[in-house]
Amino acid sequence: MRVGVFVCHCGRNIAGTLNIEKIKEEVAKHSGVVHVEDYIFMCSDPGQKLIRDRIKEKNLDAVVVSACSPSLHEKTFRNNAASVGLNPYKVEIANIREWASWPHEGKPEEATEKAIKIIKATVEKVKSNIPLEPLSVPVTRKVLVIGGGIAGIQASLDIANAGLEVYLVEKKPSIGGKMAQFSETFPTLDCPQCIETPKMTEVANHPNIHLYAYSEVVDVSGFVGNFKVKVKRKATYVDWNKCTGCSECAKVCPVKVSSEYDVGVSQRKAIYIMFPQAVPNKATIDPEHCLRLVYGKGCGLCAKTCPAGAINFEQKEKIEEIDVGAIIVATGFDVMDPSLLTEYGGGKYKDVISALQFERILAPSGPTGGKVVRPSDGKEPKTVVFVQCAGSRDPEHYMPYCSKVCCMYTAKQALLYKHAVPNGHAYVFYIDVRTDGKGYEEFYERVLREAEATYLRGKVAEIYKEDGKLKVLGVDTLTGKGVEINADLVVLATAAVPSEGIKELAKVLRIQTDEYGWLKEAHLKLRPLETATSGIFIAGAAQFIRDITDTVSHASGAAAKALSLLSRNRIEREPLVAEVNEEICSGCGNCVEACTYQAIKIDPETNIAKINTALCEGCGACQASCPSAAIQLTNSYKKQLFEMISILAKE
Amino acid sequence: MKGSLILKKVNSEFIRKIVEVSGVNVFACYQCGRCSASCPLVEEMDILPNQMVRLVQLGNEEVLNTATPWICATCFSCTARCPLGIDIAKLAEALRSISLRKNIDKVKINQISFGELMKLPQIALVSNFRKNTSVS
Numbered sequence: 074m075r076v077g078v079f080v081c082h083c084g085r086n087i088a089g090t091l092n093i094e095k096i097k098e099e100v101a102k103h104s105g106v107v108h109v110e111d112y113i114f115m116c117s118d119p120g121q122k123l124i125r126d127r128i129k130e131k132n133l134d135a136v137v138v139s140a141c142s143p144s145l146h147e148k149t150f151r152n153n154a155a156s157v158g159l160n161p162y163k164v165e166i167a168n169i170r171e172w173a174s175w176p177h178e179g180k181p182e183e184a185t186e187k188a189i190k191i192i193k194a195t196v197e198k199v200k201s202n203i204p205l206e207p208l209s210v211p212v213t214r215k216v217l218v219i220g221g222g223i224a225g226i227q228a229s230l231d232i233a234n235a236g237l238e239v240y241l242v243e244k245k246p247s248i249g250g251k252m253a254q255f256s257e258t259f260p261t262l263d264c265p266q267c268i269e270t271p272k273m274t275e276v277a278n279h280p281n282i283h284l285y286a287y288s289e290v291v292d293v294s295g296f297v298g299n300f301k302v303k304v305k306r307k308a309t310y311v312d313w314n315k316c317t318g319c320s321e322c323a324k325v326c327p328v329k330v331s332s333e334y335d336v337g338v339s340q341r342k343a344i345y346i347m348f349p350q351a352v353p354n355k356a357t358i359d360p361e362h363c364l365r366l367v368y369g370k371g372c373g374l375c376a377k378t379c380p381a382g383a384i385n386f387e388q389k390e391k392i393e394e395i396d397v398g399a400i401i402v403a404t405g406f407d408v409m410d411p412s413l414l415t416e417y418g419g420g421k422y423k424d425v426i427s428a429l430q431f432e433r434i435l436a437p438s439g440p441t442g443g444k445v446v447r448p449s450d451g452k453e454p455k456t457v458v459f460v461q462c463a464g465s466r467d468p469e470h471y472m473p474y475c476s477k478v479c480c481m482y483t484a485k486q487a488l489l490y491k492h493a494v495p496n497g498h499a500y501v502f503y504i505d506v507r508t509d510g511k512g513y514e515e516f517y518e519r520v521l522r523e524a525e526a527t528y529l530r531g532k533v534a535e536i537y538k539e540d541g542k543l544k545v546l547g548v549d550t551l552t553g554k555g556v557e558i559n560a561d562l563v564v565l566a567t568a569a570v571p572s573e574g575i576k577e578l579a580k581v582l583r584i585q586t587d588e589y590g591w592l593k594e595a596h597l598k599l600r601p602l603e604t605a606t607s608g609i610f611i612a613g614a615a616q617f618i619r620d621i622t623d624t625v626s627h628a629s630g631a632a633a634k635a636l637s638l639l640s641r642n643r644i645e646r647e648p649l650v651a652e653v654n655e656e657i658c659s660g661c662g663n664c665v666e667a668c669t670y671q672a673i674k675i676d677p678e679t680n681i682a683k684i685n686t687a688l689c690e691g692c693g694a695c696q697a698s699c700p701s702a703a704i705q706l707t708n709s710y711k712k713q714l715f716e717m718i719s720i721l722a723k724e
Numbered sequence: 725m726k727g728s729l730i731l732k733k734v735n736s737e738f739i740r741k742i743v744e745v746s747g748v749n750v751f752a753c754y755q756c757g758r759c760s761a762s763c764p765l766v767e768e769m770d771i772l773p774n775q776m777v778r779l780v781q782l783g784n785e786e787v788l789n790t791a792t793p794w795i796c797a798t799c800f801s802c803t804a805r806c807p808l809g810i811d812i813a814k815l816a817e818a819l820r821s822i823s824l825r826k827n828i829d830k831v832k833i834n835q836i837s838f839g840e841l842m843k844l845p846q847i848a849l850v851s852n853f854r855k856n857t858s859v860s
Contacts, residue, residue, distance in 0.1 A: 467807035531757035550757035
């Protein structure tokens, strides 16, 4: 065996801590190592050429690249070696950055010792690696998009326009998402009705898009290229094939419920169409409030009124199964419930509202017809206080991150308020004004001039009621003086939070979320659209809060990823899967339980475990659970692991 | 407190001492001012609590000559509300301690008559020592 070891400096990331010369000297002594070389950036073009040249010159038949995590560049180095005829599975990465130089920055000598052991152990592994060929599997050239906000809409249209079939699943009765709730959008002041509604209609009419509104994804099995998805189509109690969207039912329904679409600013009926431009424009009965459904008898006014005879109280939810090759998760975001912000009187005072509620009040098509009134008494507020970072940038109490969109929408709301109430005045409490987008800073300046809003630099301490007035207690750190404002209305720019139910959905999809519930990308810098599960992509604010411009770009990116995956009829998969030694396997079934991918079954005739290599992700859980080492991962054989451990554990 | 800032002391012994005495990482502060907005005694202060933190961040020893740390009633409103978990009340206490260690004693206990001493509550005497010593 002729092994070449290539040690990367990663600039100062590795070489700043580790003694490269010492590493080279020690590793060169290890049996089988015929060449050791270092370079400042092994992943760069000259670095890769260096490896290719040495493979040829020194006739290497295995390579260890000592560099960063394999999740970053394993593929790069394997492809590189393959291009000069070395089997890619004879290339291994020794991670001396994340495992040695980074965590032990202050201890260069010990870190160097550790790095040497890691490299030697990897050399030992690569020596007994078996050369492999990738597995090829057929793909289903269809895409599932979860979430029908602007991200899901954009991704669906891009894929459908490229000629592939799309299933768009939305849990609410209409698509449109948060964007459909906004009054106008910054910095252009386009109204969503003008720019989003046409896209919603396009989705509904597109021959390649199957729109499943009021539906939820409940189960996903399979793997990249071949997912099997179960979609629950919730009962609407209205036959949507008959419903014409005339809304006569809602007129006669006697039950009023707080409207989700208007965020509680108005009421809807128990049978309702979410909003006039809803797509699909069909009525839905809310089973928690409909008298007939709650009591099982009586009322039924809607059924008597419906000219199309579409009401069906007996309707049942049903599960539909669909096959897709890729999944795009576009579940968006929610805003923090203002009642969590007790120091600001959220949920306690009617006139302390969230910015999303104020969007509905400002919206020309909203419940007040665009007339700005406050919830408590319907009067026009003359003094409005906007509180930015309400729940954001506050690691001690709420969310540590900046919610990114609040600076811009607060400026927009201050401007729209001034347009609606010219003799009113807006105060904006801020910590920093962040205007990081095209035309954003210019828009902010326009608001300062045109809305004459008073920007106060300081975080509000508390909001309380005194003599029937809302008192806002703050500070202006620029003048160094405390501030007290009697407000008619307070608008809280509540923190953006991951959408409700995302953690459960992530479990179903077997993808990760971060500690808050934002979907975790495969790599924050270089793979922000992909999840760690291949074939599942993220679009829009589900990954992290972003504005409409960024969401649309992100969604088109996710669509492109799905399209490139499904551009061929077959795809290649890693051959690093589990294999069973049939001589040893006793059919105990431990591995079947350990496998989260349902890739193992016990053959009823032979009583031996059988692997479905198409489903196997190569995680190794089966290997750890097998009492007799009958099941092992290709190129992570027990023998290899023990050899590695004995090197790593050596004193 | 007028004039331009002298920034040569941003990495001084003074800051290190305050960090050591208080155990507070003052560098985390992003100057949102919520401590000042929360402070019930802010009107009595010559500089705001957030400005006190700022002067410490800049290593400006003038902070020891301000009244703010001494007016602080240690009610902890600032500490409770600071989004970054900076214990501003502790910082004020550290500033007072540092002043006290300079041993400038303005209350001469031997000049208080025995009769007065008998009448004064002990707690008032102790807080007098702690508070009325170094404000110049």
